[in-house]
Amino acid sequence: MTTGDGSALVSALGGLRAELDTVALPYEVPGVAASRELVDAVCRQVDDYLLPRLERLEAPLLVVVGGSTGAGKSTLVNSLVRNAVSRSGVLRPTTRAPVLVHNPADAHWFDDRRILPGLARVHGPEEDLPPDRPITTVRLVSEEALPAGLAVLDAPDVDSVVDSNRELAAQLLAAADLWLFVTTAARYADAVPWGLLQEAAARAAALAVVLNRVPAAAMTDVRDDLASMLAANGLGASPMFTIADSDVEHGLLPRRAVAGLHAWLTGLAADEAARGVVIRRTVTGALNTLGERVAVVAEAADAQNAAATELRTVARERYAEARRRLDTALSDGSVLRGEVLARWQEALGTGELWRGLESGVSRVRDRLVGFVRGRRAPVERLGEALQSSTHALVVSELTAAAGDTAREWRARPAGAALLRLDPTLARPSDGSDERVERLVRDWQSAVIDLVSELGEGKKAQARAVSLGVNGLGFVLMLAVFSQTAGLTGGEVAIAGGTAVVSQRLLEAILGDEAVRTMAAKARADLLDRVGVLLEGERRRWVDAAPVADAGARVRASLELLQEAR
Template structure:
C-alpha cells in the first residue's frame, strides 16, 4: 500500500466490492461450495475491514482475540482490562457472540457501524438474550483500556456451533491485529494453524498468547511454538506466555498478564507504532485481494461454461426432434398403414395404379371421366393423416424431453437441476392435445391454400369431383411424398399413391402451382412444429433462468481486482 492516490485506491476497492457482491454461483459444480465461501469472505472482509480502514486510517486499532474452545480468551480479556467486560464460564461454547471492548472516547468509531456493518449493536455486558446472538456485537466502553485500541472477544474458531465458527472467521478477517490465544495442551491443533497460515498469507499482524503453561514445560513449549511460527512465515510474531495459575476472583493475577497489557497499552499510546501495525495488515490484505478475486472469477467462468452446456443440451435435443419430424414428413413413412388403407379406399388400387404403371401421360385424360358424377369422401383419409402426423410429432417431442434430461444428468451442474425438476424428463402433460390442435390448424391452412389457388377452377368437373376437402387431402399426400423411409413393396404402393395424388392435383392446378402449394404446406407444418418444440424447450429455459450466470461477471471481477493492484 502507498499514499500515491488514496481516493483512487478507495474507488478501486469499492468497485471490486460491488463486482464480487454481484457474483452468483448457483450451479452445483465441483469446488463451488468452497468458491461461494471465498466470495462471501471476500465481500465480508471488504465491508468489515478494508473499506472502513481505508476511509479512516486514524481510527482505533482493532485487536481481535481469537482461539480454540476453552483457551481462556474471555478470561484473558477481562484480566488485561482489569474488569469483567466479557462473560466467562465452563459451558462450551462460552463466547456465543462478539464482545467489543473500547475506551469511552472511542465509542463513536464503533456505534456508527464503521466496522462490521452487518452486525447489530448491543450495549453493555449483558447476561444473555441479545448478547448471545451471533448476529450482534456487544459494545462495552471502559476507561480501563487506553484510547486508540479496541479488543474484540470472538467466538471459538472450532466451535460446535457453525454460526459461531463463521462469525469467528469473519471477525478475524476484520482485525488490524489478531491476538491468537492457545494453550500448552492445544497449541499444535490443526484448525488454528489453518487460520494462522491464512493470516500469514494475507500479511495480517499476529501476536500469540500461550496460555495455561505449566512452569516446567514453559521453555520446551515456547521453543516448539516459535519453530512452528517460523515455518508458517510468522517468525516475527511476538509470543506472550501466561503460566498455569489459580485465578483471583475469576481473573489471572496481574503479574502474569503485565507484559501483554504493557505491550497493548504502548501500542495504543504510540500513534506511529499503531500506524505500522494497521498499515502492515491493510497492505497485506490489499495484496491478497487479486489472487482471491481471480479464484472467484475462475469459479464464475466455470459456472458460465457449465451454464452454456446446459443451455445447449435442450436446443440440440429439440433441434434433432424437429429434424426427425422434417424427415418423417418427407420420407414417405406417414404413407404406411392406416393412411395407405384409406387412400386405397379413396381411389382404389386397380384402375388408377395400372394407369400409373402404363404411363402418367395418359392419366390426365382419364381423370375427368373417372370422377364425373362421382363425389368421393376424403374424410377418413384426412383423419388417418392427422393421426399419423400427430403421432410422429408427439413421439419426437417426448424423445427430445428424455434426451435433454439425460444430457443434463451427465453435465456439470445438471443432475441437481433434474432432481429439483423431475417433470422435465417427460413431455408436457398436454402435449398430445396441443399436437392434435396443431394438426387441425395446419389442415385448415392447407384448405385455405387450395381455396386460394382454385379461383375460377371451382366450377370444373375435376374440381367438383373432389371438392376443396378432397384436394386438400391430396395435397397432404404430396407433402408426405418422398419414400426414403420405405422399402420393397411399400415403395411401390406409397410412391405410386403420392405420384397419383400429385398428378390429380396437377390436372386441376398445374405442376408449378402444386409444387408451390406443397412447399408452403410443408413449411407451414414444420413452422408450427418448431414453435411447439420451442414451447417445450422453454420448460428447460425457465429452469435455467433460476440459475442464470451473468455472462461478463468473471471479466468484470478480474478487471476490478487488477484495478486495485494498479492503485495500491
C-alpha cells in the same frame, strides 16, 4: 498499501464487491463447494474489514482475541479491563456470541455497523441478555479502562465443537486489524489454530501471541519451542507475551500477569503512527491476498460458464437431431402408416381410378373430379387421419428430444443436479400436446387456403371449388408426405400409388407448376411451424442453464482495483 487516491481505491473495491455479488455457482462441478466457501469468505472480508477500514483509516484499532477452546481468552479480556465484561468459565463454549469492548468515546465507531455489518448490536450486561440469543449478534461494552483508539473483541473458539462458532471466529479474525492469538502451554501445537495462523502469515496480517498458563518450570522450553514454530511459519516477528500459570481471583488474572500486554496495547492506542503501521500492514496484506483469491473466484465462474455452455450445447444438438428426424419423417411416408393408409384406400375405392390415370390425364380429368366429389365423407376422414398421424409423430419427437437431453444431462453432475431441481424438464412441457394439435390444424388450414389461391386461372379455381378445396388440400398433404422411404412390404406399393394418384389428381385440376409450388411451400411451412415448436421446448433447457460471463467482469473489476492501488 500505496498512498494513492483513497476514494478511488474505495470506489474500485466497491465495484469489485458488486461484481462478486453476480458470481453464482449453481452448477455441480469439481471443487464447487470450496469455491462457494471462498466467494462467501472474500465477500465477508470486504464487507467486514476492507471497505469499512479503507473508508475510515482513523477509526480505532480493532484487536480480535482468538484461539483454542479453554485458552483463557475471555479471562484475558476481563483482566485487561479489570472487569468481567465477557463470560468465562469451565463450560464450553463460554463465548457463544462475540463481545466488543471499547472506550466510551469510541462508541460511535461501532454502533453504526461500520464494521461487521452482518452482526446485530446488543448492549448491556451479559446476565440481562437472553442466553439463547443468536450468535450473529455482537455485545458492545463501553469501558473507561480501555484507552480510546483501541477496541478489543472476544471471539468464539476457533476449534469450537459448534460449527457456527468456528465459522464466526474465522470471520472475525479476517476483520481484525490485529489478531491476538491466545494459546496455552498444553495447546500451542494444535493443528486447527495453526491453519488460521498460516493464513494470517500468508496475508501478512498483524499478529501478536499470548502464551497463557505456562508452568514456571517449563517457561523457557515452551516459549522457545513456540517461537521456533512461529519463525518456521513466517511469523517470527510477531510479538509474544507469556503469562505464567497463576491463580485467578474474582475471574481476573493478577495485574502483573498481564502488565506487559496491557502496556503494549496501551502504547499502540496512544501512538497514532504505530496504529497506522499496524492497520496499513494488515490492509496491504488483505488486498494482496484478495487479488489472488478473486482470481480463483474468476476461474470458478469460468468453470460454471463452461458447464452451462456444455449443457446448452447438448440441448441444442438433441433438438436439432429431433428436427432432422421430423424433416425426414414428414416426407418419407411415415405419416401414411396405419389409419392414413386405410382412409386413403377408402377414399380411393377400387382400382378403377388408378387404371384411368394410367390411360392419360386428359381423358379422365372430369372423372377425377366427379370421383372425389362423390366421396366427400371418406376424403374428410382422410383429413382427420392425416391430422392425427402428424400430431402423433410430432409429439413422439418432442418426447424423444426431451428424454435424450435428460439422459445426457444426467450423465453430467451439473445437469443431474438441475434435473433434480426440475424433473419436469425430462418430458415435453405442459400443454405441448395441445400446442401440437393446434399447430397441425393451423397448418392444414393454411394448406387448404394455399389450394384455393394457387390454381392456374379461373378454370382451375372453378374445378377446385366444385371439387371442394378441403379435399384437394388433403390430397396435397398426401403428396407432401408420400415418399416410399421408411415403409416396407405392401406399404411401399400403397405409398407409391398414393404419391402418383395424389400428384396426378392435383396436376389434372390445378396444373403442373402450381402443384410443384404448392407442395414445396406446404412442406416448408410445416417444417417452419415444427421448428418454432421445437425451439420453444429447447428454450426450457436453455433457461434452466443460464450462462453469465461473471469471470470476465470480476477480472476487469480486479484490474481496476489494482490500478487504484
